[in-house]
Amino acid sequence: MHTTIPQITLNDGLVIPAIGFGTYDLRGASGVQAMTSAIDMGYRLLDSAFNYENEGAVGEAVRRSAVSRDQLFLTSKLPGRHHQYDKAIYTIQESLYRTKLDYYDLFLIHWPNPKTDLYVEAWQALIDAKKWGLIRSIGVCNFLPEHLDRLKKETGVLPSINQVELHPFFSQKEQLAYDKENGIVTESWSPLGRANNVLENETIQQIAKAHGKTISQVILRWHTQLGALPIPKSSSPQRQKENLEIFDFQLTEEQMQQISGLTRVDGRIADQDPAVYEEF
Numbered sequence: 001m002h003t004t005i006p007q008i009t010l011n012d013g014l015v016i017p018a019i020g021f022g023t024y025d026l027r028g029a030s031g032v033q034a035m036t037s038a039i040d041m042g043y044r045l046l047d048s049a050f051n052y053e054n055e056g057a058v059g060e061a062v063r064r065s066a067v068s069r070d071q072l073f074l075t076s077k078l079p080g081r082h083h084q085y086d087k088a089i090y091t092i093q094e095s096l097y098r099t100k101l102d103y104y105d106l107f108l109i110h111w112p113n114p115k116t117d118l119y120v121e122a123w124q125a126l127i128d129a130k131k132w133g134l135i136r137s138i139g140v141c142n143f144l145p146e147h148l149d150r151l152k153k154e155t156g157v158l159p160s161i162n163q164v165e166l167h168p169f170f171s172q173k174e175q176l177a178y179d180k181e182n183g184i185v186t187e188s189w190s191p192l193g194r195a196n197n198v199l200e201n202e203t204i205q206q207i208a209k210a211h212g213k214t215i216s217q218v219i220l221r222w223h224t225q226l227g228a229l230p231i232p233k234s235s236s237p238q239r240q241k242e243n244l245e246i247f248d249f250q251l252t253e254e255q256m257q258q259i260s261g262l263t264r265v266d267g268r269i270a271d272q273d274p275a276v277y278e279e280f
């Protein structure tokens with residue numbers, strides 16, 4: 001039997017599962033297999049990107065699964081090299097052709113690329129693509145408060161989602177507070193620290209023991225109790241299942257504080273500060 005996944009209502013009224021499935025590095029036939037398995041395990045939200053070169057695999061997994069399209073919540077992302085308005089529109093259309101589907105539930109700007117400074121133009125393209133029915137909800141990734149303030153000022157439309165790096169070594173207290181205050185749901189990318197040594201952390205290990213859970217389950221539970229939406233990736237059916245079984249226990253306030261206390265100024269996985277980093 002599947003774990004029942006709670007749901008979150010976005011600022012545009014759309015309802016989204018409280019945990020999703022990351023697909024970075026899942027491609028080709030093995031990627032389709034991993035995604036089909038994730039849907040079978042109970043995941044309904046799949047997170048892809050134009051740059052992951054796996055939108056075709058996402059479409060194939062959807063067609064192979066026993067779950068109907070309208071029960072799934074599919075996400076993709078606009079790469080930095082296509083922020084110009086016309087290019088952004090073509091990219092969203094191309095992204096759909098790759099899946100052989102006719103709409104995305106969510107489309108995100110992948111990185112703000114502030115030096116290139118075309119993200120407001122890209123945002124306008126997402127706003128229009130939503131009006132035309134290509135996308136049901138629009139959001140961003142890696143946007144700092146200064147970038148979000150600018151979208152609000154120049155278009156009057158704030159994203160439904162801001163997908164940011166978030167894990168115990170980089171707990172994003174200020175960004176979470178800003179997003180919440182502005183009605184934006186924070187999604188956590190690399191919620192398990194991309195399997196770095198956070199998965200061997202002694203503090204989290206002790207908490208996991210106390211609950212009879214694994215370290216990964218405690219970390220993912222911490223995300224949901226912070227109000228964030230984690231999108232763990234796993235190629236293994238067993239770990240996919242493990243990562244969903246997080247809604248039958250509760251961390252105490254003290255345990256939440258202990259995990260959040262592991263954050264470090266240099267806790268990012270890579271050198272990707274969105275204030276300066278550009279990805280195309």
Ligand SMILES: NC(=O)C1=CN([C@@H]2O[C@H](COP(=O)(O)OP(=O)(O)OC[C@H]3O[C@@H](n4cnc5c(N)ncnc54)[C@H](OP(=O)(O)O)[C@@H]3O)[C@@H](O)[C@H]2O)C=CC1
Binds near residue numbers: 025
């Ligand atoms: N918007 C953005 O800029 C970004 C978005 N993302 C999105 O976020 C998703 C998740 O982030 P990602 O970087 O993949 O990293 P995750 O934090 O999800 O970690 C994935 C790694 O953890 C391993 N793993 C998964 N579950 C377990 C478990 N229960 N126990 C032990 N190891 C486990 C996986 O191995 P295995 O597969 O062998 O199980 C894999 O090596 C991405 O797939 C992508 O969709 C990621 C980066 C940037």
Ligand SMILES: O=C(O)C(=O)[C@@H](O)[C@H](O)C(=O)CO
Binds near residue numbers: 049
């Ligand atoms: O995976 C993504 O969505 C990215 O944006 C990449 O930057 C990823 O974080 C990466 O590390 C690529 O080397």
